[in-house]
Amino acid sequence: MSRRIYPREVIRKMSKYWNKLINSIEPYTAGEQPKPGQRIIKLNTNENPYSPSPMCKKALEEFDISLLRLYPNTDSRMVCEAVAEVDNVSPENVFVGNGSDEVLALCWQTFFEKDINTDKAVLIPSISYSFYPVYADFYSVRAQKVPLKDDFTIDPSDYCGKDNCGISIANPNAPTSIAMSLDDIRKILNANKDSVVLIDEAYAAFAEGYTSAATLINEYKNLIVVRTLSKSYGLAGLRLGYAIGDKELIEGLKRARDSFNSYPADALAQTLATAALKDRENFERNRQKLISTRNRVTKELRAMGFTLPDSSTNFVFAKPPSGITAESLYKNLKAKGILVRYFNKPLINEYLRISIGTDEEMDEFLKAVREEI
Ligand code: PMP
Numbered sequence: 001m002s003r004r005i006y007p008r009e010v011i012r013k014m015s016k017y018w019n020k021l022i023n024s025i026e027p028y029t030a031g032e033q034p035k036p037g038q039r040i041i042k043l044n045t046n047e048n049p050y051s052p053s054p055m056c057k058k059a060l061e062e063f064d065i066s067l068l069r070l071y072p073n074t075d076s077r078m079v080c081e082a083v084a085e086v087d088n089v090s091p092e093n094v095f096v097g098n099g100s101d102e103v104l105a106l107c108w109q110t111f112f113e114k115d116i117n118t119d120k121a122v123l124i125p126s127i128s129y130s131f132y133p134v135y136a137d138f139y140s141v142r143a144q145k146v147p148l149k150d151d152f153t154i155d156p157s158d159y160c161g162k163d164n165c166g167i168s169i170a171n172p173n174a175p176t177s178i179a180m181s182l183d184d185i186r187k188i189l190n191a192n193k194d195s196v197v198l199i200d201e202a203y204a205a206f207a208e209g210y211t212s213a214a215t216l217i218n219e220y221k222n223l224i225v226v227r228t229l230s231k232s233y234g235l236a237g238l239r240l241g242y243a244i245g246d247k248e249l250i251e252g253l254k255r256a257r258d259s260f261n262s263y264p265a266d267a268l269a270q271t272l273a274t275a276a277l278k279d280r281e282n283f284e285r286n287r288q289k290l291i292s293t294r295n296r297v298t299k300e301l302r303a304m305g306f307t308l309p310d311s312s313t314n315f316v317f318a319k320p321p322s323g324i325t326a327e328s329l330y331k332n333l334k335a336k337g338i339l340v341r342y343f344n345k346p347l348i349n350e351y352l353r354i355s356i357g358t359d360e361e362m363d364e365f366l367k368a369v370r371e372e373i
Contacts, residue, residue: 100241
């Protein structure tokens with residue numbers, strides 16, 4: 001069995017009661033959560049600073065509690081219909097899960113496999129959502145990291161002409177915040193007709209002028225697009241994500257779901273998610289507010305000497321000016337009650353990922369940064 005080398009600060013707990021897999025994996029590390037009652041400015045997990053739609057509140061108040069006696073609809077039919085309206089697809093092209101993390105996990109189990117004979121791997125960007133390598137380990141799928149270009153962009157030709165058993169890309173990518181164009185996604189799809197291409201659009205709503213890859217599902221039977229209500233609808237606490245793809249792919253996901261948990265979305269989550277999806281006005285208003293704050297923060301950080309790409313997400317990926325390291329700035333901001341995300345990993349350890357909060361929160365953040373640099 002291959003032995004892994006872990007960073008020294010990671011204390012590896014093991015147990016004789018856990019199987020080999022659980023003893024050997026390195027799970028995903030979620031961003032820090034504040035202690036109850038602690039007043040902090042939380043800019044470390046890409047949540048939306050604005051409350052969900054008032055229609056959710058109304059739906060919650062009107063919710064018939066007696067419905068909780070019954071198991072919820074397996075397919076989250078109401079949600080599929082609302083998604084179909086928003087993304088201009090048929091409800092049969094939609095699969096709903098308990099947050100997009102669960103949908104992604106089911107995609108990895110359904111579409112990708114380790115082919116021992118040919119040694120095929122799933123291609124993932126070298127810097128991307130850190131859950132992908134965790135799924136690979138957990139589901140025994142081989143993953144191959146494809147380096148990004150020096151400016152952190154993805155070159156689609158790096159995903160063409162390479163033998164693989166699948167492709168998983170976040171677009172816009174995280175934590176880089178950079179989006180790839182729909183034309184580039186087409187290039188990847190055209191070159192990989194025999195494997196499933198997963199496009200994780202967790203942050204797509206914040207990309208100005210971006211057209212969802214979901215518009216391509218009728219052209220490409222091998223495309224699965226994953227989206228979430230956590231970021232753009234301000235519903236991270238509800239746990240609702242979905243996939244859009246050809247019916248054959250959706251059927252595969254349902255087979256995996258029904259071998260694990262037939263009721264991933266509870267009745268209340270289905271009701272509130274449907275209300276949120278239908279309130280286009282609230283979605284658009286909050287999206288625009290966030291984009292405008294993000295663009296202002298980008299300018300102000302650049303004026304202070306930070307290096308950062310144009311963001312297509314609800315966070316920025318910024319390298320502090322010389323004189324302070326990303327790690328020190330992260331620690332100093334934390335001491336002032338401001339949490340941002342620092343990744344102690346090669347290639348990205350000079351950067352901070354800063355989620356965009358309200359204008360007031362970002363003003364406090366910028367003031368604290370000015371005092372530190
Ligand atoms: N994809 C990406 C790229 C993410 O950053 C996240 C949030 N951590 C998710 C998916 C999962 O989001 P959720 O499970 O809340 O839908």
